[in-house]
Amino acid sequence: MSLLQLDNVHSYYGPSHILRGISVTIEKGEIVTLLGRNGAGKTTTVRSIAGTEPPDVRSGTIRFDGTDITDWPADDIAMGGIGVVPEGRRLFSELTVEENLEMSKITRGWWNTIRRGGLGGDDSTMSLTELYDLFPRLEERREQEAGTLSGGEQQMLSIARTLRLPDLQLLLLDEPTEGLAPQIVETVGNSIEEIASQGLTVLLIEQNVREALRIADRGYVLDQGDIVYEGSVEQLENEDLDEYLVV
Amino acid sequence: MSIDGIVGFLFIALSVASLYLLVAVGLSIVFGSLKYVNMAHGVLYLAGAYIGLLIASSNQYGGLLGEAGQVGLGWGFIPALVLTPVVIFVLGIVMERFIAKPFYERDLLDQLLVTFGILIAAQELVAIVFGRTGTIYPRPEWLTGAISLPVIGTPPGMSAASTIRVLVVVLTLLLILAIFAFFKYSDYGLAVRAGTEDSEMAQMLGIRVGRPFLLIFAVGAAYAGLAGVLGGSLFNVTSGIGMEIIIPSLVIVIMGGVGSLRGTVIGALLAGLFFATATELVPSMTRASIYLLAIVVLTLRPNGIYPSTEIGQ
Numbered sequence: 001m002s003l004l005q006l007d008n009v010h011s012y013y014g015p016s017h018i019l020r021g022i023s024v025t026i027e028k029g030e031i032v033t034l035l036g037r038n039g040a041g042k043t044t045t046v047r048s049i050a051g052t053e054p055p056d057v058r059s060g061t062i063r064f065d066g067t068d069i070t071d072w073p074a075d076d077i078a079m080g081g082i083g084v085v086p087e088g089r090r091l092f093s094e095l096t097v098e099e100n101l102e103m104s105k106i107t108r109g110w111w112n113t114i115r116r117g118g119l120g121g122d123d124s125t126m127s128l129t130e131l132y133d134l135f136p137r138l139e140e141r142r143e144q145e146a147g148t149l150s151g152g153e154q155q156m157l158s159i160a161r162t163l164r165l166p167d168l169q170l171l172l173l174d175e176p177t178e179g180l181a182p183q184i185v186e187t188v189g190n191s192i193e194e195i196a197s198q199g200l201t202v203l204l205i206e207q208n209v210r211e212a213l214r215i216a217d218r219g220y221v222l223d224q225g226d227i228v229y230e231g232s233v234e235q236l237e238n239e240d241l242d243e244y245l246v247v
Numbered sequence: 248m249s250i251d252g253i254v255g256f257l258f259i260a261l262s263v264a265s266l267y268l269l270v271a272v273g274l275s276i277v278f279g280s281l282k283y284v285n286m287a288h289g290v291l292y293l294a295g296a297y298i299g300l301l302i303a304s305s306n307q308y309g310g311l312l313g314e315a316g317q318v319g320l321g322w323g324f325i326p327a328l329v330l331t332p333v334v335i336f337v338l339g340i341v342m343e344r345f346i347a348k349p350f351y352e353r354d355l356l357d358q359l360l361v362t363f364g365i366l367i368a369a370q371e372l373v374a375i376v377f378g379r380t381g382t383i384y385p386r387p388e389w390l391t392g393a394i395s396l397p398v399i400g401t402p403p404g405m406s407a408a409s410t411i412r413v414l415v416v417v418l419t420l421l422l423i424l425a426i427f428a429f430f431k432y433s434d435y436g437l438a439v440r441a442g443t444e445d446s447e448m449a450q451m452l453g454i455r456v457g458r459p460f461l462l463i464f465a466v467g468a469a470y471a472g473l474a475g476v477l478g479g480s481l482f483n484v485t486s487g488i489g490m491e492i493i494i495p496s497l498v499i500v501i502m503g504g505v506g507s508l509r510g511t512v513i514g515a516l517l518a519g520l521f522f523a524t525a526t527e528l529v530p531s532m533t534r535a536s537i538y539l540l541a542i543v544v545l546t547l548r549p550n551g552i553y554p555s556t557e558i559g560q
Contacts, residue, residue, distance in 0.1 A: 050451060052450070052451065074450040074451050075450045075453050075454060078450070078451055078452055078453035079453040084451045086448065086451065090448045092444045092445065092448070094440075094444065095437070095440060095444075099437060099440075099441075102434075102437060103437065103441050103449065161452065164452075165453055166453075
């Protein structure tokens with residue numbers, strides 16, 4: 001069974017028909033990239049999976065680990081094992097780094113509190129210590145307000161924050177390298193590879209084709225709400241896809 | 248003024264500030280985090296005052312209750328002080344779910360009209376049921392008279408302030424510290440702060456933001472209900488007190504900077520000082536004093552004392 005399966009998904013922003021029946025399959029343990037230029041529907045794809053509204057998914061199904069999650073609310077999807085690192089990072093800028101990291105392990109109701117071993121228990125996918133090992137910079141800045149971090153640090157925090165979710169299986173990364181300096185792009189890319197090597201499946205949305213193809217196993221190309229190409233990284237590298245990828 | 252006079256004056260100022268603050272805190276948090284202007288918050292103060300009265304004493308009312316003789320449990324002041332906030336907490340939950348929530352996404356003006364209408368209707372309802380004459384809270388023995396306070400430099404080392412006012416000030420101080428601690432140290436407080444900044448992102452992190460918001464709404468309601476009991480024992484209880492408290496409270500919230508707790512505290516203190524000064528010097532200006540203050544403050548700082556964007560500070 002595939003970990004994530006989008007089957008003929010149509011999504012709308014009000015009257016605008018954005019995703020025109022896309023089908024995407026991701027197997028456990030893969031890093032899959034979704035490429036395409038601005039306005040192709042990449043972020044709409046992420047939001048359709050994540051359960052945030054808009055967009056409105058009017059037809060088609062989204063299955064996660066065999067379960068139909070098409071109509072699930074965003075918080076249930078997050079708790080069910082899909083973490084989103086959204087476009088623009090969306091940190092809680094006036095909260096400290098550590099408070100941002102505490103966010104996704106709180107307020108899950110009394111039942112979840114008991115299930116995760118009582119108050120103070122920790123069921124997050126990665127503990128604070130593990131995250132600080134992965135991103136030492138964040139530990140140095142733990143008391144600092146998130147809004148005062150550099151772009152690269154903010155991106156690391158945005159990724160790290162999502163790894164605090166429990167039972168995380170799939171990570172959706174929406175343009176994680178956007179606006180970062182070239183050497184930082186590589187650092188962030190390496191962190192993503194390292195996270196994936198620990199057993200997480202990754203869907204990487206990118207405009208930075210070179211970096212995406214460096215990390216990914218397989219890719220899809222999206223144009224005007226349709227999947228126009230799919231293949232392995234080697235196939236994507238050899239194909240002339242400029243028509244779909246030039247910004 | 249003698250030392251006694253100054254201490255007495257300060258406690259008048261502080262106790263008035265405390266009442267405003269207890270009401271304004273809930274208003275400020277809900278305005279700041281949910282972008283909801285809740286004039287119906289005054290209903291909670293009004294209901295608190297009357298429910299407290301019914302718990303504390305047994306009175307002859309006018310209105311529909313005129314024929315009923317003595318109405319009320321008569322359990323005394325302390326049970327009223329403890330039970331009223333609990334009742335108003337529950338009323339706050341009902342208000343959030345059925346009145347506030349459907350209007351979170353609406354225009355400020357829609358919210359204002361609806362909640363203002365609810366306040367007026369509630370006041371009229373109270374007037375019909377309880378009559379239009381005022382009622383006074385019973386004061387237990389230990390709450391009457393003055394309390395001795397140590398003051399440096401006075402020959403006997405003591406000065407006096409009215410006991411009830413000291414109680415109001417101390418209780419308010421504790422409750423305000425509690426709300427700051429709630430925002431800083433509790434999970435729900437963190438969720439409210441995060442949800443205020445980006446509620447969709449909070450949801451993507453698995454947090455059901457509706458619940459923390461409901462809790463904070465109800466806590467604000469309980470504070471207003473408690474203020475109703477305290478205000479009722481400082482002043483008269485009439486059907487018009489909801490309006491009398493909510494307008495100055497809203498002015499304080501705006502003066503302090505919408506959503507800023509620190510600003511609301513400072514705004515309430517200034518309003519209390521102005522109130523006490525006007526009472527002392529120009530009693531006819533007492534009611535107007537806060538608006539004069541607001542004109543000055545908002546001219547100097549158009550976005551309020553602390554134009555904060557973050558809740559809980």
